Amino acid sequence: MVDQSIKVAVDAVVFGYSNNELKILLIQQKYGETKDQWALPGGFVKDSESLDEAVQRELREETGVKATYLEQLYTFGNPKRDSRFRVVSIAYIALINPKNSQLEASTDAKDAKWFDVKSLPKLAYDHQTIISVGLERLKAKINYQPIGFDLLATYFPFSDLENLYQTILDKKIDRRNFRKKILSFNILEETDKISQAGSGRPAKLFKFNLTNYKRLEKQGFHFEIKLV
Amino acid sequence: MVDQSIKVAVDAVVFGYSNNELKILLIQQKYGETKDQWALPGGFVKDSESLDEAVQRELREETGVKATYLEQLYTFGNPKRDSRFRVVSIAYIALINPKNSQLEASTDAKDAKWFDVKSLPKLAYDHQTIISVGLERLKAKINYQPIGFDLLATYFPFSDLENLYQTILDKKIDRRNFRKKILSFNILEETDKISQAGSGRPAKLFKFNLTNYKRLEKQGFHFEIKLV
DNA sequence: ACAAAAGTGTTTTACATACACCCATGG
DNA sequence: CCATGGGTGTATGTAAAACACTTTTGT
Numbered sequence: 056m057v058d059q060s061i062k063v064a065v066d067a068v069v070f071g072y073s074n075n076e077l078k079i080l081l082i083q084q085k086y087g088e089t090k091d092q093w094a095l096p097g098g099f100v101k102d103s104e105s106l107d108e109a110v111q112r113e114l115r116e117e118t119g120v121k122a123t124y125l126e127q128l129y130t131f132g133n134p135k136r137d138s139r140f141r142v143v144s145i146a147y148i149a150l151i152n153p154k155n156s157q158l159e160a161s162t163d164a165k166d167a168k169w170f171d172v173k174s175l176p177k178l179a180y181d182h183q184t185i186i187s188v189g190l191e192r193l194k195a196k197i198n199y200q201p202i203g204f205d206l207l208a209t210y211f212p213f214s215d216l217e218n219l220y221q222t223i224l225d226k227k228i229d230r231r232n233f234r235k236k237i238l239s240f241n242i243l244e245e246t247d248k249i250s251q252a253g254s255g256r257p258a259k260l261f262k263f264n265l266t267n268y269k270r271l272e273k274q275g276f277h278f279e280i281k282l283v
Numbered sequence: 284m285v286d287q288s289i290k291v292a293v294d295a296v297v298f299g300y301s302n303n304e305l306k307i308l309l310i311q312q313k314y315g316e317t318k319d320q321w322a323l324p325g326g327f328v329k330d331s332e333s334l335d336e337a338v339q340r341e342l343r344e345e346t347g348v349k350a351t352y353l354e355q356l357y358t359f360g361n362p363k364r365d366s367r368f369r370v371v372s373i374a375y376i377a378l379i380n381p382k383n384s385q386l387e388a389s390t391d392a393k394d395a396k397w398f399d400v401k402s403l404p405k406l407a408y409d410h411q412t413i414i415s416v417g418l419e420r421l422k423a424k425i426n427y428q429p430i431g432f433d434l435l436a437t438y439f440p441f442s443d444l445e446n447l448y449q450t451i452l453d454k455k456i457d458r459r460n461f462r463k464k465i466l467s468f469n470i471l472e473e474t475d476k477i478s479q480a481g482s483g484r485p486a487k488l489f490k491f492n493l494t495n496y497k498r499l500e501k502q503g504f505h506f507e508i509k510l511v
Numbered sequence: 512a513c514a515a516a517a518g519t520g521t522t523t524t525a526c527a528t529a530c531a532c533c534c535a536t537g538g
Numbered sequence: 539c540c541a542t543g544g545g546t547g548t549a550t551g552t553a554a555a556a557c558a559c560t561t562t563t564g565t
Contacts, residue, residue, distance in 0.1 A: 106360035132334035255516025483543030
């Protein structure tokens with residue numbers, strides 16, 4: 056048959072957004088050589104499950120969250136990336152609204168926590184590389200897919216979207232032009248809800264109109280906003 | 284340790300362009316259940332080699348060609364994609380100028396041939412799916428990366444580039460606007476060579492200026508031509 | 512009354528699009 | 539001289555970019 060002893064794993068770069076910060080979900084290893092080190096949630100694929108299923112399962116087991124958006128990112132297969140034995144890892148990016156899903160004390164990991172992208176701890180394996188690739192993908196993606204909405208609450212003030220873009224792209228955006236552009240797509244619904252003002256004028260809350268987005272997409276509409 | 288019996292393979296969708304046709308390189312299986320069926324070049328990864336190395340090796344062994352451009356495409360891991368046992372395959376796309384590289388009678392495959400994308404034979408495994416994903420990627424890519432030049436000869440008339448785009452995108456393009464746009468990038472060098480005219484006026488031959496392209500890229504230049 | 516964030520239009524500029532005739536060669 | 543593909547410029551439309559003041563609330 057085939058003479059090969061490579062193991063297959065999946066890892067997920069889970070993005071969240073809260074308090075004007077872009078966050079990544081990390082777990083602390085419970086066992087083994089890398090015990091106590093922080094790492095991406097993930098693990099070995101079972102013989103009978105698909106790759107996507109494996110990611111969702113590991114996320115559930117290690118952190119208790121369920122991704123609303125999941126996309127294959129890249130496969131990392133350097134022979135030396137794991138010192139124990141050879142592991143090929145199929146990495147994913149996932150999006151979650153941290154406020155909608157509580158982290159659970161998990162059985163498989165010692166701890167699970169959100170970290171600001173700008174101050175990540177030292178990571179096990181090549182997980183720092185995986186995160187860099189994931190971040191790049193997120194930055195590119197946000198320009199031509201309305202993935203931003205997966206990171207926000209159901210009802211949100213427009214400024215949340217603005218801040219999200221500014222945080223991810225690490226860049227100032229012209230508020231008027233941005234708003235004009237996004238609203239012109241007709242994929243946002245203005246609701247009659249109002250944000251409870253902290254300070255300053257209270258804001259109307261918006262809601263992503265998925266139905267309309269899907270309809271428009273079928274008609275050949277492409278979400279695109281140039282901010283690179 | 285890890286209880287898993289999954290094998291890891293690589294497959295390549297190798298694109299070529301000749302006679303105004305977009306081609307894909309396929310091999311005919313020599314042994315096993317799928318003997319005589321056409322399939323993508325590829326095979327199992329060796330324990331000690333990286334994924335990229337595995338692709339290049341398989342390409343060499345099965346077809347004799349060397350890709351000038353190689354990029355990871357997607358990883359296919361459906362548990363049922365191979366009927367013998369579970370195989371996770373990391374698919375790549377590769378670009379080649381068919382005229383620059385002769386197909387070799389190979390040891391590992393019964394036959395290797397270029398097929399017009401528009402008339403592919405029935406393929407083994409899920410290779411038809413892999414090709415579809417690869418084609419989509421190529422179509423997207425050609426709009427924002429000058430990969431077209433990897434498919435053309437070193438010296439080529441401008442019309443070759445036009446035709447390449449029209450063939451890949453399966454779409455008419457305005458000759459004047461296209462030429463204007465591409466030339467405005469300053470990544471083509473006009474040479475003093477002239478095409479030996481078949482019929483009609485002979486054409487100046489151009490040459491891709493890689494040095495200039497890399498320099499411009501560093502300065503923040505993005506190749507982009509909207510033809511989707 | 513002031514601090515803080517929300518909300519809103521117009522002008523300028525650049526790029527995409529549409530479009531048709533002459534040129535150089537071979538047969 | 540005719541058929542074939544090569545080479546070229548302008549006018550128009552559309553979308554991006556630049557830009558600052560007024561409104562509403564809490565303190």
